[in-house]
Amino acid sequence: MRKIRxxxxxxxxxxxxxxxxxxxxxxxxxLLERGYEPIILTSQMTLEESYMVNGLKVYCYPIFRVGxxxxxxxxxxxxxxxxxxxxxxxxxxxxxxxxxxxxxSYLALKIGRNHAKPIVxxxxxxxxxxxxxxxxxxxxxxxxxxxSSLRLPDRIIVVSKATMRYVMRLGANPNKIRLIYNGxxxxxxxxxxxxxxxxRKELGLPADKFIVLTVRRLVYxxxxxxxxxxxxxxxxxxxxxxxIVAGSGPDREKIRAKVMEYDLNRHFSLLGFVPDELLxxxxxxxxxxxxxxxxxxxxxxxxxxAMACALPVVxxxxxxxxxxxxxxxxxxxxxxxxxxxxxxxVEFSNGDLSTFQxxxxxxxxxxxxxxxxxxxxVNIYEELI
Numbered sequence: 170m171r172k173i174r175x176x177x178x179x180x181x182x183x184x185x186x187x188x189x190x191x192x193x194x195x196x197x198x199x200l201l202e203r204g205y206e207p208i209i210l211t212s213q214m215t216l217e218e219s220y221m222v223n224g225l226k227v228y229c230y231p232i233f234r235v236g237x238x239x240x241x242x243x244x245x246x247x248x249x250x251x252x253x254x255x256x257x258x259x260x261x262x263x264x265x266x267x268x269x270x271x272x273x274s275y276l277a278l279k280i281g282r283n284h285a286k287p288i289v290x291x292x293x294x295x296x297x298x299x300x301x302x303x304x305x306x307x308x309x310x311x312x313x314x315x316x317s318s319l320r321l322p323d324r325i326i327v328v329s330k331a332t333m334r335y336v337m338r339l340g341a342n343p344n345k346i347r348l349i350y351n352g353x354x355x356x357x358x359x360x361x362x363x364x365x366x367x368x369r370k371e372l373g374l375p376a377d378k379f380i381v382l383t384v385r386r387l388v389y390x391x392x393x394x395x396x397x398x399x400x401x402x403x404x405x406x407x408x409x410x411x412x413i414v415a416g417s418g419p420d421r422e423k424i425r426a427k428v429m430e431y432d433l434n435r436h437f438s439l440l441g442f443v444p445d446e447l448l449x450x451x452x453x454x455x456x457x458x459x460x461x462x463x464x465x466x467x468x469x470x471x472x473x474x475a476m477a478c479a480l481p482v483v484x485x486x487x488x489x490x491x492x493x494x495x496x497x498x499x500x501x502x503x504x505x506x507x508x509x510x511x512x513x514x515v516e517f518s519n520g521d522l523s524t525f526q527x528x529x530x531x532x533x534x535x536x537x538x539x540x541x542x543x544x545x546x547v548n549i550y551e552e553l554i
Contacts, residue, residue, distance in 0.1 A: 212244045258286060279321065292336050296465065297464050385416045458475035
């Protein structure tokens, strides 16, 4: 039987690492198994015009980059990309666009509409606080490009109720909106089956520390600077605490300088980029997961991964985070409140974590999986095709 072609438009894709990229990959590989043929259209981040990722076809359109050095990955398609967009879209049965604010999204939506294709748009985040000037630019873009994009799809998928409120403020038709929470690979991210001490030895981590892990790109909105403030307070109350950060980004050297300034060398470690295959081991080696986001979270994948690995979590109450965490599996704290964040971490370091660990895994098993996510996605596709 001939597979149904779906054009999936995402401003960035693997090997670039990010939440949207991961969602597109996890959904696409499962769509492939369900009789669909995802064709991914994304930015040309290298010299390659096309490539394959585990059976997925990826085509790249030429771009201008804006804001990448500041951790703002905005891309503008070059005029020469129009032909590629039109050629792929007209050969597909449906267009699925990820993210409302990008010119590439708007372009795909308009071309899809011109070719009378059913259109789905997934919105992943809420408003992201980048700082004064960039916030103004983001707001203008939201109301010029974003709101126009949100008028074009047949269905708008949101990953949280917070994201739903965001797109509705921008004029999205509530009758078109469908809520589908992100998922997690429950077979890959699961509780450890070997002792924590053994995993720490393998990773070169100390056996006697209380380890707080975060997995973040090192950019302003992700709150690593604020986590550093919390770490300075927490370490004064418990010298056993060790903070480890998996991820890279444009603010790495600024953060490293702050670690030195705060004299946290023995308590705060920047691991740099950690390959996907090693991430579960770092979750297993840790005692608590910290998510210090300042804004923009829709449904953070790293939070689901940590909980699937039976890690208690401490996270800031931004975006859709409060829709995941309850007081049985973790603690929610206000954003930009380092003292409260530190207090929550210290409380965990001095207490019994077993109940929190069990509840974290149980909650994820009950509510979040990629199979459930893709089943709901396919139902939307079948409504439209």
